[in-house]
Structure formats: C-alpha cells, structure tokens
Amino acid sequence: MVSRVDERPPKITPNVLNGTECGRIKSPDVSLIGRRVVHDEHFGTIRYVGGLPGSTCQWLGVDWDNPSRGRHDGNYRGVQYFHASTATSGSFVRPEKVSLGTSLEEALVYRYVLCAECQLSASLNPSETSSVDKDRADPRRMLFQPTDSPGRLSALMGASLDPDSLEYCGMSNESERPIRIELFTTPANSQDPVQHRSCGPQGAEAVLKYLRTATFTLVPVYRALRGLPSPEKASLWPQLGGTLGHYLPNLTELDLSGCLVSRWKEVAEIGIQLPWLRSLNLSSNHLRLPLFLASPSGGAETGDAEQTLRVKYDLDTHPNDEKLFSQAFPNVCCLVLVRSLFLDWPGLLRIIKWMPSLKSLTVAYNQLGDLPTNLDVDTVHAFRRLVELDLTATGTNELGYLFSILGPSTVLDTLLLSQNPIAAFPELPVSPEAVHSDGPFAPSIWFQALTTLNMKSTAFTNWHPIKQLLRLHKLEQLTFSDCPVLEDLTIETARQELIARLPHVSCINRIQVCPDERRGAELDYLKRYGAIWRSSGGAPTGTGPGLVDNKNVITMSSDFAQEHPVFVKLCSKWGVPDDGESKEEWKESEGT
Template sequence: MAATNETDDQNQLIAVGARISQGPWRGTVRYVGLVPPTEGIWLGIEWDDASRGKHDGSHKGVRYFNCRHNTNAGSFIRPSSSKLSFGSSFLQAIRYKYVTEPEVENASNTAISAQQYSRKNLAEIEIEAPNMEGVRRRNAQLHRLREVGLGGWKMERGDDASSKGDNTASSSESFAEVARAFDEAHGEKEGDIARTCPNLRWLDLSRSLLPSWQELSNITKDLQHLETLLLHFNRFEPISQSEVHIQPQAFTNLKDLRADGTLISWQEMCQIGLHMPSLESIQAGENGLNMFECDLADQKSPFPQLRQINLANNQISNWPALLAALEICPKMERIILSDNEITSIPPVPHLTNEAKARKLLHISLNNNALQSWTDLENLDAWCLGLQSLSITAEHCPFLASLDPRDIRPLVVARLPHLQTLNHAAISQTERRDAELYYLSRMSKETAGMSSIQRDQLHPRLRALEEKYGKQEEAKSESNTKESSQKSTLRSKLLTIKIHKSTSIPTSKPPHFTSSESTEGTEVSLLTTTPIRLLQGKIARALGIKGGARSIESIWALLNDTKQQIRNLDDDRIIYPLENLDWDLSAYNITKDDQLIIVVNEN
C-alpha cells in the first residue's frame, strides 16, 4: 500500500514491511494509510527499540496493525517527518563510505584547522584519521576490497548534495544505511555488485534497513567469496517454510554467521541453514531463544559443517531439549551458553543416544544458576569427551558458598577428562593435587556413610580411591595407635619441619627458594588449632620480620611415601593450605611432611 508523498522515489519506498530510520531509531512499516479523524497519510511503525513506541498498533479502539516483537513498540508518524530515511542501496552505501571525497573547506576554515595541529594533539589526530585521503584513494578501487563494514553507518551530506535532486530524506542528512540490493531508479541493476566488489570476504550489515533474508540474498549472491557475515540487530521478516525466496548460491561459501539481537527463532535458523552448507560458526545471542522445535520438509541436516554455536544471553533453560536440537549438527564441538537460565542438568536418560552429545568438547556455562555438584557431574555424563569448561561461581549456590580458592580444585577433581577450566590449562600436576585434595576432604565428609550414600553424593570418590589408595586405610593405622593413648595436649602435638621461602614452591626440586639453610626448622604445633592461630608461632620460629602479617601463604610438601610415587625425579606433591580456619589434621598433615612458608618481608 503506498501513499502520496513529496517524490516518486519515496512513493515507491513506502510499503508495508519496509524498513525506516529516524535519527537513531529504526523500525518497520506495519501500516500505511488514514487514521481518522485526522487527515492525510500516516505510517504505522513498529520500532526496534520498544521505548520509542507509544502503543500496540491501535488508536482510539481501532487496531491498525500488530507489533510482531514488542507489544507497545508502535507509533504513527507522517511520511514527511524530520530525518525520516528509507536508506540506500548496497552499492550507494559502499560508495558513500569508501569513495566519496571529503568536502573542500574554504581557505579561512583551512587556516583555522591548520592552527589546531600541534605537537600536543598531533598523535590524537593521527589515531582518529590516519591519512584518510590516501585510504579513500586506495579504496576507490572497489574491486580490491576484502572487508566492508556498513553496520549502522550513516553519512552527513551538505546542502549542495541535497540540491542535486536527492530528496530521499526530508533533511540535509542523507543516510547510507543499506535497505536494498540495488536501486533501479539510480541506474543500478542485477550484476552490478559482482562487477563492482566481487572479492569481499568479510561483510558487516548490522543494524541495516534490509527487510528480509530474500533482499539480503540479492546482495550476497554476487559475493561468491564471502565467508563472514555480520547481521547483528537486524529485523528480517519471518521465513515461511512454504515460501522461501532465497537466491540460489547466495550463501554457498559462508562459514561464519553472526546474528545477535535479530530475534530469529530456532526454526528460522534451521531454515536459513539449509542455504548455508559451508557454515562452521553461528553467533545468535540476545534472541530470546527458549524453544528448539525444528520442522523441516527437507530431512537433510541444515548444519552439516557447524562446529561452534554461541547462544549467550538467551532464555534457554531446558538442557535435554537443547542437546536434542543439536543432534542435527553432526560436527558440533563448541557451545557457548553464558547468561542463560539453566538451573539443572538432569541425568542422561537410558534411552538417549549419548554418542551424539559426546562430541561436545567445550561448553561455557558462565552466569547460569546451576544448583548442585550433581549438575556438573551429570554434565560429564552427557559430554564424555568434554575437554574445556567455563563456569562462574556467583550464580551457583553450591559454588558461591565455598572459599574461592577451593572451587577450581574441586571442579577439576570431579570432571576427569577436563583439560581446560575457565581458559586456564590443567596440568598433570594440578590434576593430581586437586584429586588428592578432593579425596582427603571428601573422605572426611563421608565418614560413617554407607557405600551407596557415598556413591550417590560423590561418584568420583571410588575411582580416586582406587587410583591413589583409600584414605581410611592410612588413617586406621594411626587411629589404632592413638586409641591406646590418652587424649592429652601432648598426644595432639605434631613436630614438623618448616621452611621460609620467598616464592611459591613447585613440585620440582629444589621445591622452594630461600636465602637461608635448606635444612629447615623443627617446630611443635597443635594439630587441632586453626592454622590462622598457628601463624604467630611459625613466624617467631622462623624469625620472620613483621611477624604473621608477612606470611603470604602456607604450603604442604608431602612425603614421598605418602604420595606413593616412584621414579619421578623426586617430584613431590605440593598444595596450599588455603583455608586458614582449618587445622593441620583437616589437611592430613603428618610428621613426615614439611610446611613451606611463603613470606614477603619487604
């Protein structure tokens, strides 16, 4: 439906479904016509940003249009409204940005500008506009362009431009936002894009005024080398399964699609995926995704090459439904699920084909409110090949309640195949130390439980006992000896050797650095006293300047016989005594072990 307007060009552009911009606001035309009792033509707009809207498409009890995305994102404006723009063609936008020569200023302005260039601001000027005239001259050869960024770009033009018959906007500001592939009214035709810039590999059309995937395909069909396409915050009309008019070969070689904030559904994503056989990576954050139905007439996989998908900042909560949806991606390896609504990961159903989920190598669950350790252990069952995990503690109550220094070793110990946690590699030494720490801690917590209870609460505990030996066996011998002794302070004293070090110890000899004798100092400590209260005595025994305040950390250097290691060039197990409210017995420290005291006496 069209309306009488100032120019024939604008008459052709105003149609239901057209995209417009008005200053910083973008929207979609949902209605063109009369709105009684007023006279003249009105445009009913659904704004991308709902805060710009005033209603849901109705006026005085009469509905003129419906808002597709936001209930109250609608308003009416006149076709002659200030700064109203219908954008430009793809080639016009490229020429505006990459070819248009800068306006020549008069002599007085040039002289004033020249005075502003000084040593004080020269560096800043060069950073903002490094030889832009040379850049424009080189880019004027558009066939050499490999990367083009037109994402939400606009250009101000002077009155002389407006006087040349360019009346597509009602102000002197002409927008170069892409709204269509080519403009026949300006002499453009099919094939011009292929002849002008055929070598594009990377293209940013974010926040454009393109109305549909069909119109986008009219551009990309001529860009046969295109590999990366950015479409953030576009608003394309929905794809109807029975009426898809995507140009053949439009996305044949595309490997990377980025479409945050486009409000695309999983169904639409699968439909467009059928036209992108080479796609390897999808970024689809902030799209409100929470359902994953995919009903395609064509039974072939829409994503035969897809290896990575970023679904951050959506509303995903159903883990099994998500994994089931990803079964159509046979090569999927990496999935980003940060800032979603996943609160639980249930056990793997017995009838589930686990093999399809096991190919996932990396998962990011940052800022999801998982409720228990069981969720992480179930994650390991869903993804047996999981190598890398990102997870934050703030939203997870079972992690937030822990000492921050305990979180990493406890996660590492519970996930046996993990190689990287929060982008930091897990070394063999770190894994061994984490598993021994977990074994020692959980053995105490599960004392007195039945084997069934222990296996339910700590499924990794049995495997670690088989790997390192049961902690209970070592304890039972000492408990037998101690049972014959009276419970006196003397029986709770532990004589142990301590060393002062200026750096964090390592598992490799000489283990720590010290300007003093490596023989160490023997000191008797109560095993039932919190480590925090023992720091003063340790500082006095070692003659540490500044006393306990100079102690940065305390580390346990385990005896070789305890760690049951042979022929490893005297490598030793070392771990920090991070929780100062625990006592030495909680860390299973014996007289054969040693303590390394890291100090800073400066």
C-alpha cells in the first residue's frame, strides 16, 4: 500500500461529471431544444425553452432519462408545453441549474491525467457534502492502493491515516468507517509521494501521447473545445481548442457511449482533429443528423412543429458543413451505434458514406426495419466492403434483398441477425456445375468468406435455414436457439440436431463441438430418423435412382432426401442403421 501525506492545500478541480464551464448555458434559446443536459450526474433532454405563467424568467423543459427525476409529462397548469417520454419524466428547470456537459479535452485530463486525489476531490464536491464528509473527502486524508484492474486505484477514505484505525471497521461511529472507492486513473501517478508536477493540464502531453484507447462511457462529454476562428480555453486543458491531434497522436479507439453528444456535427469536429481514428463507439446517444430545410420555420404558428423537429434533427448545421462530415472519418473502420435514438436506415446510409474505410458496423437494438430497396451503387459497394455486420434486434424481417446486397461480398466474415422476426431464409445460389456434382452440399456463390452467423430468437419454423447453411463451406460458428423449430426439443436434443445436420460447423451456440460430442450426435441422429427412412422406402442397397457415396448404396424417397440431406453422408461415416440396432453396435461396426 502506498500512502501519501501532502500538506499543500487541496487543488480546486472542476467536477467533470456534472459539467464544466464550456457546458454552462448562457443564452437560452430555441437552438437548445434537442440538446442533452446533466444535473447531479443525471442526464436529460431539453424539449422546451421559454417562459411560464407567473415568471419573467426563461425556463427549460427537460425530459429526464430517469423518470423518477421528473414531476409531470410536460403539462403545466393545463398547458402542454412539451411531451415527455413518460408521465413523470418531465420537469421545468432554470438554465443555470443544468449543464450541457463537458468538453472531450477536459474529460481526457480528468480521466487519464489527474492524480487520484484530485480526481476524487473533484467528484466529491465539498459544497454538496456534510462537514464530516468534507473532512473525509480531503485528499490529504486518503490512502491509495493499486487494484487488480489495470488503470484503477482503490481509495480508502477515513478520519485518520493510522492503519489501525483504518482497518477497524466495526465502530458505531460512521465517520470513522473507511470507504473504499475505485478510481480510473494512471497507476504511475499514485506512486508519486508528494509532487504533482504531472498532475493536471501540465501533464497532459506526457501522458496522453501514449494513449491508444479512450473510454468515456456515461461521462457527460458533449463536444470538443472550439478551435479557430474563435478558440476556447478550459482550465483543465493546456492549450486552446482545436489541438486534440497534437496531444493524441496514437489514439485509435474512442468510446463515447452514453455521453451527451447530441449532434453529428460535434462528432465530426472531433474526428477532423483525429484523422487516424479507427474505432468509434457512439452507442446510447441521442445523436441528431442535420436536416437542411429550405426555410426553417420560426413563426409562432409553426413553433410546435419546429420544436418537434428539433428534438429529432439538427436544424442549425449549415448545408456547407456537409463537406466536414465527408472528411472527418477517413480511417474509421469500426463504428458502433447500439441503441442510438433517432437512428433509421436513411440516416445510417448517409453516415456510412462518410466513412470510406468502414469494415465493421454494429447497429444492434435500433428499430430500423428491413433494408430499403433500390440502393445506389456507392451504398452497395460500402456494404460489400464490410467484414462484420451486426443487425441484432433491428426489426429485420425479410432477408431476400439484404442477402442480394451482402451475398456477393468476398470479405464478409460475421453476420449477426439474432432477435429478429425472420421466418424465411432465401435459397443460396450455386453454380449449375456444382449442383450437379455436389447436390445439397454444393458451395454457394454467396457468402464465400462467412465464418460466423447468429440467428438466435428468430421465427424459423422448419429446418430449411440449416439445410441452406450446408452450402456455406467456410461457416465455423453458428448461434441458433430459441426458435419455433426447436421448441419441442430439449436443449440437449436441439444441440445434437444442429451438430448432426451441420457436419462442417465447429462451434454451435458459443460452445466448441469436440469429436466425441459430434460422434454421439451423429449416431443419435441416425437412430432417431432411421425408422422414418425405412418406412419412407429407404433401404441399405438397391438399384435405380439411389444416392451413392464412397461406401454405401442406399435408396430413399425424394421427400426424405430433401428433409435430411446429411443422412447419406452419416450412413457412409457410421454405417447404415438396421432395425433395432443400438448405438453400441454401430460403434463396433464402424468402418465396415
């Protein structure tokens, strides 16, 4: 354990988690509608800006993410000023009571440069704590020790630095009980016994130049500091705005999930400073795309319509800024937009065109519906450059057009379609020559690089999708469960069916298939369907239109052959099942 005793007065550091000066609302106007705000680490969306009866001040109508933070649905004294998402998530607040958030630059210093004492003292704002808590939150009265998690420290706060006092936790006096808190900070900083030369903005360049991944999940970041022509300055950032690239020469992954970013223009202003950025996570944000109106409504008679538009769209970005978007993400190859409010296919197709290097796209848990038809050539090419596509829980229903766009791709490796109401699986095309020679195992000319496919919780009622997967010879991993076709089977039997029906798939439902498990599944499959095969006219030997392989000549009805395309291969591998024959007898006769 490393202890510090520093007799300097505690530094005053802004609490980034409640917003900083750059997020202060100075002149409330209609452009704030749709913006995100933070108060006491709770997030909300501004849906109304204006006056209220009996008041001469401007008020903000806020729809809080946590419904318990509000009081009503936007109705005040019989007038519906805005529509909250629930009956209790709305409230009116004064502009000075909330903040738009903090800048990315200040969040970088707060999270990755500040020492543990300053970070903790900032998060425990003395003005909001009791006198006892103020004393305990004094950074000079804390112990710090590294934890098992990289980049984290464990802070013990107590009324004394005496180890005996800190270790004794059974006292009735609550003020003497130590509190353990984990902080995200640089472990090296915690080793510095007294000096704080590298703590704060003065240490930004030395620390941030090595940063490759930056994560700000649920931190109220809402934009970067403004650069030229009117650059901003912030107390936690060593230079003026517009200098992210200088301090982050190695940053390739940026996670802004669950932040307060509400306009794509602000994302682009970050991206333009970091052209080497490769991975961008913007999940769980209320991001609005620019909507360029010929004559934006501003009159009182159309105020309600404009207010509704502003919640969903950015009406303040100029059309000339479209060039900024197309230049801001030249090397972004991985984009994550899980649970992104307002995301739809037209908007997503627009975003994709801004990212010429995009290889991995995750848009799970957005109600997109089916891919629009008649895509332009550039969009089709963008989809066929993807290596990974995650459409989990997007409301996808029809696969025909989607597969016609993705199928010809020679690079698509992973396709995730789980939790969608998909009931029909398209026929995968094969070359005529392959059909004649390989039958149901003929390789498809589509999805030739696909190795991973997820189709959990879909609406398939038969085995047709699984039979089509026999044509995907590169397929290695399949997730297929919670589907109607499996509902009458136990979990164990369903897994055996999948293993036996897909001889080339090595991982099913995230569990590797070992040789012994495959052997047992295939033997059980033959036993399960052997009687049906015989009753439908199947026989071990025969003449005429039989199915022939290297070891066996068997006959079967066309219906059985269509329903069980792997049966003949399994007979070749394990022998033809006789009436009443047991698995033990098959094992003994293996190879005969």
